[in-house]
Structure formats: structure tokens, C-alpha cells
Amino acid sequence: MAQQGESTFPSRSSHRKSRLGCCDETRPTCVNCAKRSLRCAYTTALPPPSPRPADDVVTSNSPSGETFGSSHLAPYPAERYATPSSLSSPVPPLQSTSFDTLDLKLLHHYCTEVGYEFAKEGRNSTKWTHSIPTIAFETPVVLHGLLALSALHLARKIGQTDHAKLFECRERAAYHHTLALPAMIRSLPQLNESDTSAVFVGATLLCFHNFAAGPQPGQYIGFSDQGEGEWMRLMRGVRSISESRRPDALNDWMRHGQAVDTLHSHHGGDTHSRLPCEATQQLARLRRFAARMRAKDETYAKYTVAVESLENCFIDTFSTDPESSDDTPATQLIFTWLYRIPSEFVVSLQDRRPLALVIFAYFDVLLYQLRHLWYMDGWCEHVMSGIYKHLHVDYRDWLEWPAAVLQWSPPASDSTPGISYL
Numbered sequence: 001m002a003q004q005g006e007s008t009f010p011s012r013s014s015h016r017k018s019r020l021g022c023c024d025e026t027r028p029t030c031v032n033c034a035k036r037s038l039r040c041a042y043t044t045a046l047p048p049p050s051p052r053p054a055d056d057v058v059t060s061n062s063p064s065g066e067t068f069g070s071s072h073l074a075p076y077p078a079e080r081y082a083t084p085s086s087l088s089s090p091v092p093p094l095q096s097t098s099f100d101t102l103d104l105k106l107l108h109h110y111c112t113e114v115g116y117e118f119a120k121e122g123r124n125s126t127k128w129t130h131s132i133p134t135i136a137f138e139t140p141v142v143l144h145g146l147l148a149l150s151a152l153h154l155a156r157k158i159g160q161t162d163h164a165k166l167f168e169c170r171e172r173a174a175y176h177h178t179l180a181l182p183a184m185i186r187s188l189p190q191l192n193e194s195d196t197s198a199v200f201v202g203a204t205l206l207c208f209h210n211f212a213a214g215p216q217p218g219q220y221i222g223f224s225d226q227g228e229g230e231w232m233r234l235m236r237g238v239r240s241i242s243e244s245r246r247p248d249a250l251n252d253w254m255r256h257g258q259a260v261d262t263l264h265s266h267h268g269g270d271t272h273s274r275l276p277c278e279a280t281q282q283l284a285r286l287r288r289f290a291a292r293m294r295a296k297d298e299t300y301a302k303y304t305v306a307v308e309s310l311e312n313c314f315i316d317t318f319s320t321d322p323e324s325s326d327d328t329p330a331t332q333l334i335f336t337w338l339y340r341i342p343s344e345f346v347v348s349l350q351d352r353r354p355l356a357l358v359i360f361a362y363f364d365v366l367l368y369q370l371r372h373l374w375y376m377d378g379w380c381e382h383v384m385s386g387i388y389k390h391l392h393v394d395y396r397d398w399l400e401w402p403a404a405v406l407q408w409s410p411p412a413s414d415s416t417p418g419i420s421y422l
Contacts, residue, residue, distance in 0.1 A: 102172060103147060107133075110150040117153070117374065118208075121331055132201055139198040141183050145205030148176035152212040156374060177209055188240065203238045207231060212375035220386035221367075221379070222338070222360050228350045235338050236346070275318040279365075282401045283311050286362055289398070293355060302344040306359050310366075313337040317366060331373070334366045352390045361387045361402040368406050384408050
């Protein structure tokens with residue numbers, strides 16, 4: 001394994017299935033998570049709402065001077081929103097205009113900070129700062145996703161300076177996420193044209209929430225210790241939405257944001273590549289490795305297509321056209337690969353096949369270019385550790401270059417041979 005700082009690669013500024021993955025959805029405690037001593041994000045919610053005085057509720061006609069983080073802040077009044085069981089239609093109307101003080105603070109925090117953080121990543125700032133909040137006011141799934149993401153951002157900003165406020169933000173984020181995710185999953189089979197834009201936005205917010213929640217034990221974006229990765233499940237849901245509906249059905253938010261165009265197309269053209277020679281050589285070596293699978297796997301094309309798409313992603317990320325005004329954010333360019341890869345390759349990745357894991361390690365080099373983003377903190381190293389854990393020792397030499405770029409080394413005490421899924 002490569003030593004730290006070895007690469008000069010530059011950076012750009014068998015288990016029960018359920019719709020929630022390994023969670024068995026048992027209330028009040030998930031049995032599977034309890035067995036593993038894990039905290040289940042899907043069953044985490046605030047304590048049952050307790051009676052509270054009328055002046056603790058903030059409505060459009062009743063301002064409140066309640067202080068954020070104060071000890072008398074009552075538990076979140078769940079009855080004022082539709083509960084997961086009542087969100088059976090794709091995008092039901094909002095049940096009330098009432099919020100408690102913390103929710104209003106989270107909404108304000110999104111509109112003044114979080115939205116602008118995302119807007120800085122691309123040229124279409126109004127998508128995050130205006131369009132998404134507008135959709136949220138009409139769609140509970142989006143509203144819950146927005147507030148959950150805002151709560152995680154605020155928790156990160158607070159840090160360890162105030163443990164009470166930190167805990168409060170994290171608990172509120174878990175609550176809103178618990179409402180948004182099951183509703184989103186149930187909405188996908190029932191989508192109609194008028195709902196597509198809102199559900200797409202909701203799925204996007206949930207994808208970012210999964211990153212912002214930080215690396216989770218056993219979850220490595222594209223795969224997990226048990227098979228399918230939660231984030232990849234959401235990403236494939238986004239893909240099904242955009243492919244099953246006409247692009248114009250995604251309204252102005254999608255058209256102006258050019259999300260569908262970016263996901264479907266490769267820039268190519270007369271771009272001036274700044275892809276380092278080191279990366280070019282390593283990707284060519286990976287391509288030859290994938291081609292050798294022809295004699296071993298009749299479905300080898302899934303690997304060659306994945307590598308070709310990955311090469312395009314590298315080129316797009318490290319290329320520039322002096323005559324172009326396009327400044328498509330790196331996040332769109334990089335996550336495009338997860339959108340493009342064949343479904344057959346996704347299955348191999350979820351099955352933790354050696355070559356699929358090696359290719360995913362090379363993709364981790366692209367994720368490393370996003371390490372400066374607040375919601376990506378720690379993910380690159382976490383993904384590499386998962387790949388190393390599940391990759392058989394016979395293939396670990398292929399991790400040398402990606403590990404050098406990430407400046408990552410396996411634990412000194414690690415002597416396991418890896419797991420073979422051949």
C-alpha cells in the first residue's frame with residue numbers, strides 16, 4: 001500500500017430485505033440495528049409530543065420570542081404535519097402553516113446560509129435559494145428534506161460549542177428525515193407528471209442529507225456490508241424519475257439547472273484536458289484490467305462501460321474550455337458517473353465483486369476532489385476503508401494509486417486477507 005503523500009495528483013478547488021435496507025422497520029426499536037448496537041436513523045424520532053401552551057406555537061399571526069435551545073422548548077408537535085402513514089399520496093398538501101420556533105430558525109438558516117452554500121457550487125443560484133424553498137412550501141416531502149438538511153448544517157456550525165443545541169439539531173434532523181424518506185419511497189410508484197419536479201427535488205435533498213449525516217458504519221455510498229448502499233438506492237430513484245418523465249415535466253428548476261442534460265451528456269468536444277499524466281496512465285491500466293474479464297465473465301461489458309464512463313468523468317472534471325461560459329459544478333460532473341453506470345455493474349458492486357470494487361476505488365479519487373464541501377467530510381476515507389475491507393488480498397495492489405491520492409493507509413493492525421466474492 002502506498003505511503004502517505006506519495007502521489008502528486010492535483011485536486012480541483014443474506015438478510016431480511018425491506019424498503020429501508022437492513023432496517024426491519026420494527027417500532028419502537030429496530031431489531032436488526034439493536035443486534036448490531038447501531039443507532040437506527042429511520043426509527044429515531046423526538047419524544048412523543050407533550051401539551052404546550054398556545055404561545056409556544058408560531059403561526060403567521062402569532063410571533064414568539066422563544067429562544068433557540070432553551071430548556072422549555074417543547075418536543076416537536078408531530079400532529080401539525082402529516083405523519084408517514086398519512087403521506088400515501090405522492091405529494092399531499094401541507095396540513096398546517098404552524099411551526100415551532102426551531103423549525104422557523106431552520107428555515108431561516110436554509111434561506112440565508114445553506115441554500116447559498118449549494119448555490120456557490122454552480123451558476124444557477126436561484127435553484128437552491130428560491131426554487132427549492134418555493135416547492136417546499138407546497139410539498140411536505142421537500143419541506144421535511146429541506147429542514148433536515150438545514151438542521152445538519154446548523155449542527156455542524158455549532159460543533160462542540162453547545163452540546164444541548166447540537167443534540168437538538170441532530171434530533172430534529174433525524175425527525176424530519178424519518179418523515180421524508182418513507183414518504184418519498186412510497187411516492188415513486190405513484191408519480192404523475194405534475195408531481196415529478198417536487199419528488200425529484202425531495203430525492204435530491206435526501207441524497208445530500210445522507211452525505212451531510214456523515215459516514216455511517218457499513219455504508220459506503222455504492223454498496224454496504226449487507227449489499228445495496230442506501231445512497232445508491234436514492235440515486236437510482238432520482239434516475240428513474242428523470243428517465244420516466246419528459247425533461248420539460250421537471251419544470252423550470254430542472255430546465256434552468258441543466259441537471260438532466262448534465263447527467264445524460266459528456267462534455268467532450270474541443271476541451272483542453274488538464275487530466276494529469278498519472279491519472280491517464282492509471283485509467284489506461286484499469287481499462288486493460290477490465291478487458292481481461294472477457295474470458296472470465298460473459299457480462300464483462302458492464303465493467304468496460306463503467307471504466308469508459310469513469311474516464312469521461314475524469315476528463316470532464318479536469319478539463320476546461322477557454323471559449324465556454326459553462327461552469328458546471330464538480331458535484332454534478334462527478335456524481336454523473338453514478339448515474340451513467342449500467343445496472344448490471346451496480347449489482348456487481350452491491351455484491352462486492354473484486355473488479356467492481358477496484359473501479360469504485362478509482363471513482364473515490366474523484367470524490368476526493370469534493371473533500372472541501374461541508375457534507376463530504378470524511379466520506380472518501382470511509383469509502384476506501386470499506387473497499388479495502390471487502391476486497392480480497394489478491395486484488396489489493398490495485399488500491400495503491402487511489403490510496404496514495406487520498407493519502408490513506410490501512411490500519412497498521414490489519415492483517416485480514418479480505419473477503420472473496422468470486
